[in-house]
Amino acid sequence: MTAAGRDAAAGAAAAAGAADVADAPAHPLLVLDPRELPVLDVARWRRDLVAAAQAGHRLVTLYGRRAEGGQVLLTAALLAGEELRVLRAAIDPAQGYPELTSEFPALHCFERELHEQHGVRFAEHPWLKPLRYEGGDQAAMSRYPFYRVDGKEVHEVAVGPIHAGVIEPGAFRFMCYGEHVLHLEIQLGYQHRGAERLLREGDPRRRAALVETLAGDSSVAHTWAYSAAVEALADAPPPPELAAQVARSRAVALELERVAMHLASLSGLAADVAFLPGASTYGRLRTAVINTTMRLCGSRLGRGAVRPGGVALRLSEDEAPAVRATLAALRADLALIDDAFLESRVVRHRLARVGVVTEELARELGLVGHAARASGCALDARAGGPYARPALERVTEARGDCLARARLRVRELAASLRWLEAALAEPCVWTPSAPAAAPPLRPHRLAISLVEGWRGEVVHCLETDAGGALLHYKAQDPSLRNWMGLAMAVRGNEISDFPICNKSFDLSYGGHDL
Amino acid sequence: MSLLKLLGVRRAQGQQALPSLREARPLGFHGRPALRAGDCAACDACVAACPTGAVSLPLAIDLGRCTFCDACARACPDARIELTNEVRMGATRREGLLVAAAPPGGEGARAAQTRIRADRALARRFGRSLKLRQVSAGGCNACELELNAVANVNFDLQRHGIEWVASPRHADALVLSGALTKGMRDAVRLCWDAMPEPKVLIAVGACAISGGLYDGAAGLDRSFLDEIPPSLYVPGCPPHPLTFINAVLDLLDRP
Numbered sequence: 001m002t003a004a005g006r007d008a009a010a011g012a013a014a015a016a017g018a019a020d021v022a023d024a025p026a027h028p029l030l031v032l033d034p035r036e037l038p039v040l041d042v043a044r045w046r047r048d049l050v051a052a053a054q055a056g057h058r059l060v061t062l063y064g065r066r067a068e069g070g071q072v073l074l075t076a077a078l079l080a081g082e083e084l085r086v087l088r089a090a091i092d093p094a095q096g097y098p099e100l101t102s103e104f105p106a107l108h109c110f111e112r113e114l115h116e117q118h119g120v121r122f123a124e125h126p127w128l129k130p131l132r133y134e135g136g137d138q139a140a141m142s143r144y145p146f147y148r149v150d151g152k153e154v155h156e157v158a159v160g161p162i163h164a165g166v167i168e169p170g171a172f173r174f175m176c177y178g179e180h181v182l183h184l185e186i187q188l189g190y191q192h193r194g195a196e197r198l199l200r201e202g203d204p205r206r207r208a209a210l211v212e213t214l215a216g217d218s219s220v221a222h223t224w225a226y227s228a229a230v231e232a233l234a235d236a237p238p239p240p241e242l243a244a245q246v247a248r249s250r251a252v253a254l255e256l257e258r259v260a261m262h263l264a265s266l267s268g269l270a271a272d273v274a275f276l277p278g279a280s281t282y283g284r285l286r287t288a289v290i291n292t293t294m295r296l297c298g299s300r301l302g303r304g305a306v307r308p309g310g311v312a313l314r315l316s317e318d319e320a321p322a323v324r325a326t327l328a329a330l331r332a333d334l335a336l337i338d339d340a341f342l343e344s345r346v347v348r349h350r351l352a353r354v355g356v357v358t359e360e361l362a363r364e365l366g367l368v369g370h371a372a373r374a375s376g377c378a379l380d381a382r383a384g385g386p387y388a389r390p391a392l393e394r395v396t397e398a399r400g401d402c403l404a405r406a407r408l409r410v411r412e413l414a415a416s417l418r419w420l421e422a423a424l425a426e427p428c429v430w431t432p433s434a435p436a437a438a439p440p441l442r443p444h445r446l447a448i449s450l451v452e453g454w455r456g457e458v459v460h461c462l463e464t465d466a467g468g469a470l471l472h473y474k475a476q477d478p479s480l481r482n483w484m485g486l487a488m489a490v491r492g493n494e495i496s497d498f499p500i501c502n503k504s505f506d507l508s509y510g511g512h513d514l
Numbered sequence: 515m516s517l518l519k520l521l522g523v524r525r526a527q528g529q530q531a532l533p534s535l536r537e538a539r540p541l542g543f544h545g546r547p548a549l550r551a552g553d554c555a556a557c558d559a560c561v562a563a564c565p566t567g568a569v570s571l572p573l574a575i576d577l578g579r580c581t582f583c584d585a586c587a588r589a590c591p592d593a594r595i596e597l598t599n600e601v602r603m604g605a606t607r608r609e610g611l612l613v614a615a616a617p618p619g620g621e622g623a624r625a626a627q628t629r630i631r632a633d634r635a636l637a638r639r640f641g642r643s644l645k646l647r648q649v650s651a652g653g654c655n656a657c658e659l660e661l662n663a664v665a666n667v668n669f670d671l672q673r674h675g676i677e678w679v680a681s682p683r684h685a686d687a688l689v690l691s692g693a694l695t696k697g698m699r700d701a702v703r704l705c706w707d708a709m710p711e712p713k714v715l716i717a718v719g720a721c722a723i724s725g726g727l728y729d730g731a732a733g734l735d736r737s738f739l740d741e742i743p744p745s746l747y748v749p750g751c752p753p754h755p756l757t758f759i760n761a762v763l764d765l766l767d768r769p
Contacts, residue, residue: 134733138700161701164680166648166662168655169698190697193652194732202730206565209581209751210727216654216752264659277520283666284530291540298544298597301656301752304583336526340519436563436588510654513697 024384026247027224028450030077030084031232034463035444037088042097045074045089052078052087053104058379059366060084060450061459062110063474064118072118075474077448077461082383084448096121106366109480132189132513141171141189149175149182157495161190168509174495181498184490186483191513199473204438211460212303215477215511217264220257221453222475223306224250225460229447230308233462234439238310242433244386249313249430251386252423253293253305255416258454260289262413265506269406270341272499273350281337285330292326295319296430310434317429324424331417338410351403355489355501358400367485369456369478371505374408375400381452390422402497405504443468455479455507477511530667535674535759536769539599543754544582546600546628547575551615554594563589566720566727577603577611578723581751602628604748604761611723611747632767633745639712640686641766643675646716647685647709651702652692652728656752657719661689664755671759674768682708690744691752693721693728696735703738717744718758720751727751 040048053059057080067073067090076087091097099122101108108127114120116130133141138161148156160171171187195214199207211226212219227250231237238246263286270278290300296313297305306312315323341347357367362375372379373396380394393415397404446463456478465471486505490498532538560569568579569586573594587595605611610630650658664671665678679685682705694702706715717739720726728734746765748758 133697135696137696137735138698141697161698162649162705166650166658166678168650168653168658169701190701191650191652191692191695192697192733193693193695193728194734195728198728198731203565205563206727209565209583213654213656213721213727213751216656217659219656277523280530280667281523281527283663284527284668287663287666287668291542294540295542298542298582298584300543300754301659303581303656303751304544333526336519336523340516340523343516343519345516436585508655510652 024388026251026385026387027228027381027383027452028079028082028084029228029232029448030086031445031447032086033444034088034446037086037446039073040087040089042074042089042091045076045087046097046100048087049076049100050103052080059107060457061461061474061476062107062114063461064114064120065463065472066118072114072120074114075461077459079450084450086446086448091120093118093120096123098123099125102126105364106481108484130189132192134192134194136189138190141187144187146173147175147183147185151177153177154182160187170509172498174490174498176495179494179496181490181493181495184487184498186487188483188509188512191510193510193513195514196473196475199475200470208307208438209303211475214475214514215479215508216301217261217508218257218453218455218458218477218511220250220253220302220305221451221458222460222477224254225449225451225458227306227308228449228451229460229462230438230441232447232449233441233445233464234308235442236309236439242310245428245430246311248386248423248428249311250306252420253296253302253313254451254453255420256289256293257302259413259416259420260286260293261454261506262409263289265503266341266406266409268503268506269351269402269500270347272503273347275341275344275347278337278341278344278347281333285333285337288326288330292323295323307434308438310432311430312432312434313430314432315428315430320424320428324421327417327421327424331414331421334414334417338414342407342410347406348403350497350500351401351406351504353401354493354497355402355504356400357485357489361488362400362485365484365488366481368481369452370408370412370454371405371456371482371485373397374405379457381450381457386423387419390419392416392419402500402504441468441470453478456482475514477508477514479507479509479511482507483512531670531673532668535669535671535756535763538756539601540754540756541599543599543601544584544597545754545757546577546598546603547580547587547613548596548598549573549575549613549615550594554592557591559589559591560586560595566729572614574612574614576724577613577749578608578747579720579726579729580749581720581727600628601754601756602760603750603757604630604746604764606630606633606746606765608723608747611749630761630764633765634767636714636745636765637767641768644762644766645677645679645684645686646689647679647682647687647705648689648691649698649702649705650691651698652695652721652734653719654692657691657721660752660755661691661718661758664759669755669759674763676762682706683710685709685713687714687716689716689718690722691718693725693731693734694736694738695733697733699735699738706738706742714745715742716746716748716762718748719753720749723747723749
């Protein structure tokens with residue numbers, strides 16, 4: 001064990017203190033019988049939601065599903081501390097309810113989705129633009145009446161859906177006064193494949209693999225959220241003697257994913273500010289991390305790393321030292337390039353004070369995960385269990401600019417690497433024990449699980465009917481909420497700074513367009 | 515000061531490029547399945563386990579649908595299926611992606627099976643310079659990350675005169691990933707039409723090749739592929755950078 005590993009392990013033991021921290025769940029999870037859930041009338045539901053928001057509870061998701069008699073059942077999940085709770089109401093979509101977006105802009109994506117998917121009416125809603133143009137084609141998307149800024153010298157710059165790099169598609173419409181961006185309207189939906197519907201109605205054997213492709217760079221986060229929900233729905237948790245091993249192996253896979261993707265983002269940021277040693281070095285360090293993931297599960301992107309009911313990683317006693325050595329070498333190399341990157345004048349000059357999102361704005365927009373933490377909001381769903389021992393260090397940055405988002409990545413991946421080294425310093429031999437097929441689900445269950453992926457919280461909500469078949473599957477990537485953060489960050493900046501703002505958020509298009 | 519730091523980084527990094535893109539076999543990679551010949555009980559366990567309908571009897575695996583998840587190998591009571599770390603899996607025809615039991619004979623036979631036959635005309639035109647334009651049409655960012663990786667300092671495909679370009683006007687090949695969504699139908703067409711002749715289409719990943727996990731999903735429109743057949747198929751979910759690299763080098767008859 002390295003000196004730092006020993007320190008981290010000692011710190012962890014102290015932090016864990018009482019055993020109950022380590023026994024706490026690794027992430028928020030709620031399971032209940034939806035028949036016991038009161039179905040509120042919409043006025044009461046709305047009042048409760050507003051009261052919860054004022055009490056500091058954070059809304060993590062809001063979605064609708066068709067119910068009997070043409071009604072739409074609204075489900076809102078709130079996080080109070082680490083406890084999830086649910087508020088449910090039934091509405092007539094033609095009547096709708098008085099919109100909440102004006103008062104709580106963070107809800108815009110959910111109300112827009114309710115309108116698009118279920119035709120829920122909102123009187124005087126400020127912005128009912130479709131999220132994804134489900135079922136529509138590009139022509140339908142082009143006909144949308146975009147925002148316009150009037151003025152003789154105002155011009156528009158349209159970019160996309162195909163961009164100049166090897167990345168996913170989405171369109172950006174900048175309204176500019178000279179070089180100065182007045183507003184950016186982001187147009188997504190090009191990646192809409194019908195993933196949620198396929199999860200709900202498609203072949204159950206395909207589910208786990210599909211979940212891995214919701215946002216293909218966050219496979220582990222999504223499959224962990226899915227697996228935890230399925231285990232709760234099926235009353236089939238991993239066997240008690242394996243529970244700690246399962247949790248730790250999942251956390252190891254998730255932290256490897258976080259380290260790899262933070263390195264990918266840093267590499268991209270460095271390339272975008274023409275700091276080429278950073279672009280190449282962060283890129284090649286990522287190779288070492290994803291090759292480690294491949295040794296554990298056969299895939300560089302963590303496919304197959306998590307499955308319901310057991311351990312899915314493979315780590316033999318012979319291989320463990322090589323994995324530890326790779327991570328130790330990585331930490332040494334990383335320190336050098338981090339130092340050069342953050343000290344570099346071009347990096348500081350291009351990233352500092354650019355793309356600022358204040359803490360107040362981040363809260364108002366409901367930003368989550370990495371982008372929220374870079375603006376000073378201490379949101380991190382990684383709770384107890386494997387994260388209590390060894391203890392994981394949580395990081396926030398205050399300034400909310402592109403430099404803060406870069407620095408947060410640097411510090412967060414260092415924290416994850418220290419955690420990984422400490423977690424893998426203890427003897428761990430993993431043999432895949434997850435059953436080949438997911439277990440049958442119990443009837444009348446609603447499970448909501450939330451896992452902190454590298455971008456932020458991944459939320460999966462699954463509900464079963466009287467026969468144990470899936471009634472609803474709502475999968476949510478943090479990108480859904482954070483895209484608006486990018487749009488606001490760009491305001492008042494030069495258009496030439498857009499690429500670095502975009503890379504500093506590094507959001508998923510496919511994860512938004514499910 | 516900062517120059518000294520950069521020199522320190524440079525010194526610590528050492529030489530990172532893979533010496534040979536042809537020889538490398540990544541440790542632990544789930545790649546080309548090896549199927550053991552002989553009488554299989556045809557018990558159907560592998561077929562039933564496959565999430566994408568890639569496995570059929572008599573035992574064969576369609577790499578164009580396969581996500582390399584290992585489910586068939588674990589289901590087989592006879593251990594007839596093994597995912598090897600062989601990265602060379604590309605093909606120039608769709609049928610070329612069907613893997614049946616390995617022919618008898620050792621490494622030589624396997625090399626013959628895994629090497630794609632070069633296209634003389636393409637090799638003559640693009641053998642020393644091939645410019646690629648990538649379009650993701652429903653890709654999840656896994657294929658995109660791996661395609662980006664072919665140009666990083668480890669794989670450095672540019673050493674062969676093959677590189678990504680930003681404009682379709684500069685491109686010789688369209689590298690398509692994703693299951694082809696309705697939303698991207700027009701954009702893909704526009705990109706293809708903007709590319710000058712001669713041009714080729716390369717389909718990357720199970721989604722692009724067959725729809726993969728999204729086969730039958732409501733948001734797809736794959737009509738473009740009915741019209742323009744790919745000249746090269748690169749299987750995987752996502753494909754390893756070396757799978758893409760070896761397939762392209764084979765096609766261009768590069769050593």
